[in-house]
Amino acid sequence: MRAALLTHVGEPLAMAELPMPHPGPRQVLIRVGACAVCRTDLHVVDGELPDPKLPLVPGHEIVGTVVEKGPEAGRFAIGERVGVPWLGWTCGVCEYCRSGHENLCERARFTGYQLDGGYAELTVADERYCFAIPERYGDVEAAPLLCAGLIGYRTLRMAGEAERLGIYGFGAAAHIVAQVARHQGRRLFAFTRPGDVGAQQFARSLGAEWAGDSTAPPPAPLDAALIFAPVGALVPLALAATGKGGTVVCGGIHMSDIPSFPYRLLWEERVVRSVANLTRQDAEEFLALAPVAGVRTETRTYPLAEANRALADLRGGALQGAAVLVP
Numbered sequence: 001m002r003a004a005l006l007t008h009v010g011e012p013l014a015m016a017e018l019p020m021p022h023p024g025p026r027q028v029l030i031r032v033g034a035c036a037v038c039r040t041d042l043h044v045v046d047g048e049l050p051d052p053k054l055p056l057v058p059g060h061e062i063v064g065t066v067v068e069k070g071p072e073a074g075r076f077a078i079g080e081r082v083g084v085p086w087l088g089w090t091c092g093v094c095e096y097c098r099s100g101h102e103n104l105c106e107r108a109r110f111t112g113y114q115l116d117g118g119y120a121e122l123t124v125a126d127e128r129y130c131f132a133i134p135e136r137y138g139d140v141e142a143a144p145l146l147c148a149g150l151i152g153y154r155t156l157r158m159a160g161e162a163e164r165l166g167i168y169g170f171g172a173a174a175h176i177v178a179q180v181a182r183h184q185g186r187r188l189f190a191f192t193r194p195g196d197v198g199a200q201q202f203a204r205s206l207g208a209e210w211a212g213d214s215t216a217p218p219p220a221p222l223d224a225a226l227i228f229a230p231v232g233a234l235v236p237l238a239l240a241a242t243g244k245g246g247t248v249v250c251g252g253i254h255m256s257d258i259p260s261f262p263y264r265l266l267w268e269e270r271v272v273r274s275v276a277n278l279t280r281q282d283a284e285e286f287l288a289l290a291p292v293a294g295v296r297t298e299t300r301t302y303p304l305a306e307a308n309r310a311l312a313d314l315r316g317g318a319l320q321g322a323a324v325l326v327p
């Protein structure tokens with residue numbers, strides 16, 4: 001099977017012909033229909049995350065069809081459409097797994113990082129971490145739901161009941177979260193790279209009542225801010241834009257260093273927190289909510305062989321919505 005392979009971090013992916021993967025116990029073999037490109041893939045390729053499996057097939061926003069089942073796999077039928085997210089396996093016995101925090105599992109394994117992912121024609125996945133895909137979405141439309149959607153949703157949940165919601169970095173996750181937030185009746189304020197008028201317009205088209213530069217103050221103090229851009233300097237900016245008792249949630253897996261800032265920005269019970277990975281419950285909840293909330297995804301498709309171009313476009317901020325690879 002053909003795959004886009006990472007052999008050395010810091011180098012471009014190369015197309016390779018790999019042996020056909022075989023599903024092990026509780027695994028399914030999936031013919032990939034679409035795999036979205038996540039910023040985390042860039043962090044993996046660039047070597048910003050420690051110890052990836054090498055060589056590695058990246059990609060953790062996979063939608064495909066079950067074509068073979070391994071021993072004891074019975075959750076999905078042959079021909080059924082499934083999604084594979086970032087969380088690929090957990091131990092089930094550590095204190096985090098036992099307390100409903102499997103996203104923090106001590107021995108968790110992640111798709112497209114420690115496990116081969118979806119930049120390929122075929123992939124295998126543990127069926128216990130796969131999800132049925134709502135029928136109303138095509139493969140390409142559904143792919144960004146699997147990470148931008150799921151982890152975006154977990155990030156939004158950490159904002160609690162916040163009514164005035166700020167979003168910093170209006171990419172793939174933000175464009176989905178914005179729609180859910182509007183569905184929940186929240187007021188939306190979008191912050192982009194200074195001068196990025198296109199992204200600001202995109203945010204307004206998705207229901208933001210205000211969109212402006214990340215360095216600008218919002219018209220009213222935020223109740224919570226979500227940061228999706230991997231830019232540590234946004235943390236003090238978001239704190240300054242947030243009112244008393246407000247929360248700033250960092251939704252990414254990697255960020256540049258956060259500059260020091262005066263304590264008064266945190267004072268008055270403001271909170272800064274991060275979100276790590278996802279639980280299967282997040283996925284079930286979000287995939288049920290997305291069609292009800294009328295979430296639509298904006299995508300740009302690339303042939304699998306052009307994975308490097310998709311990564312470059314994401315890096316360059318040239319995308320509106322999500323890049324999706326089609327084998």
Ligand SMILES: [Zn+2]
Pocket residue numbers: 090091092093094095096097098102104105106107108
């Ligand atoms: Zn565990």
Ligand SMILES: [Zn+2]
Pocket residue numbers: 038039040041060086147148
């Ligand atoms: Zn991701």
